[in-house]
Amino acid sequence: MTYPRKARIFEVGARDGLQNEKQIVPADIKVELIERLVDAGVSAIETGSYVSPKWVPQMADTADVMSKLTRRDGVTYAVLTPNMKGYEGALASNADEIEIFSAASEIFNQKNINCSIAESLERFAPVTEAATSQNIPYRASVSCALGSPFGEEITPQAVADVSKKLYDMGAYEISIADTIGVGTPIKTKKVLEAVAEVIPLDVIGVHFHDTYGQALANYHAALEMGISRLDSSVAGLGGCPYAPGATGNVATEDVVYMLDGMGIESGIDLPSLVKTAWFISDYLGRPPVSSVARAMKGKIH
Numbered sequence: 532m533t534y535p536r537k538a539r540i541f542e543v544g545a546r547d548g549l550q551n552e553k554q555i556v557p558a559d560i561k562v563e564l565i566e567r568l569v570d571a572g573v574s575a576i577e578t579g580s581y582v583s584p585k586w587v588p589q590m591a592d593t594a595d596v597m598s599k600l601t602r603r604d605g606v607t608y609a610v611l612t613p614n615m616k617g618y619e620g621a622l623a624s625n626a627d628e629i630e631i632f633s634a635a636s637e638i639f640n641q642k643n644i645n646c647s648i649a650e651s652l653e654r655f656a657p658v659t660e661a662a663t664s665q666n667i668p669y670r671a672s673v674s675c676a677l678g679s680p681f682g683e684e685i686t687p688q689a690v691a692d693v694s695k696k697l698y699d700m701g702a703y704e705i706s707i708a709d710t711i712g713v714g715t716p717i718k719t720k721k722v723l724e725a726v727a728e729v730i731p732l733d734v735i736g737v738h739f740h741d742t743y744g745q746a747l748a749n750y751h752a753a754l755e756m757g758i759s760r761l762d763s764s765v766a767g768l769g770g771c772p773y774a775p776g777a778t779g780n781v782a783t784e785d786v787v788y789m790l791d792g793m794g795i796e797s798g799i800d801l802p803s804l805v806k807t808a809w810f811i812s813d814y815l816g817r818p819p820v821s822s823v824a825r826a827m828k829g830k831i832h
């Protein structure tokens with residue numbers, strides 16, 4: 532078993548996190564959150580999404596957020612784009628990279644982006660062609676890789692098939708998402724092994740929600756396989772509005788604490804990150820779900 536020496540955290544709190552909040556968080560707070568995360572050492576960050584404001588009103592101010600951010604050299608500011616209209620928004624706001632997204636569940640895909648898996652890949656084809664010609668890197672996400680909120684069986688092969696198609700479309704990273712946080716370590720390994728049979732291990736990323744408290748164990752399983760591209764969300768914010776029952780992503784503080792303990796470099800300063808988790812949690816009026824953020828509160832304030 533060889534653990535990676537370094538891990539790349541892709542921070543999703545300002546997008547995946549805040550897209551599911553009942554209250555609309557103002558652009559200025561999102562900007563402060565993103566800038567504090569970057570100050571803590573985050574070097575790849577999702578700042579929002581260019582999706583329909585009727586579908587996800589919480590992200591309607593992404594252009595405003597992008598225009599207000601003070602950008603830092605060496606940091607990747609990424610946005611989620613479901614179609615060409617979203618891509619144009621990303622381009623207009625000078626995003627460093629975009630994310631396209633499909634799923635291993637037909638029902639989820641239909642509810643999330645109003646089309647089948649096959650149609651979503653067709654819809655993304657012009658986006659990836661435009662991004663390639665304009666040198667915008669893109670990553671791709673496969674939702675419901677470890678289970679569907681609608682009860683369908685999701686086989687490792689189904690996850691591998693969509694992953695391969697997205698990889699063949701030129702995505703530099705394929706993020707395997709446990710949207711509803713139902714995975715356990717052995718199952719996670721089986722799915723990741725199936726994906727690693729069809730695409731290179733070093734392009735595989737993981738994006739696990741913590742609904743059943745299994746996310747850290749599943750990250751550990753991925754690290755054991757040598758996977759080092761990890762998505763997480765400050766304060767454990769998050770969920771998907773189109774995945775009933777999904778709670779937050781694994782908290783970035785919990786992942787960084789585990790990586791620090793394993794001697795795996797993330798470049799993120801834990802006390803600054805914990806302060807940021809409390810900043811957004813205080814704004815939202817509830818404590819972070821992260822055990823690490825709660826345990827460290829008295830030590831950093």
Ligand SMILES: CC(C)(COP(=O)([O-])OP(=O)([O-])OC[C@H]1O[C@@H](n2cnc3c(N)ncnc32)[C@H](O)[C@@H]1OP(=O)([O-])[O-])[C@@H](O)C(=O)NCCC(=O)NCCSC(=O)C[C@@](C)(O)CC(=O)[O-]
Nearest residue numbers: 581582583586587613616617643644645672674708710771
């Ligand atoms: C994909 C659509 C647009 C299809 O939605 P649709 O209704 O089929 O699209 P349409 O093309 O018929 O357009 C309908 C309206 O939306 C507008 N529209 C169309 N596109 C855009 C756009 N890009 N930006 C802004 N507006 C847009 C368009 O202009 C039109 O406006 P109207 O004429 O009615 O006023 C819709 O289903 C949608 O926006 N879905 C996004 C849902 C979403 O954001 N879900 C959460 C993100 S995925 C996620 O969280 C999972 C992930 C990635 O984190 C991994 C995991 O954990 O699983």
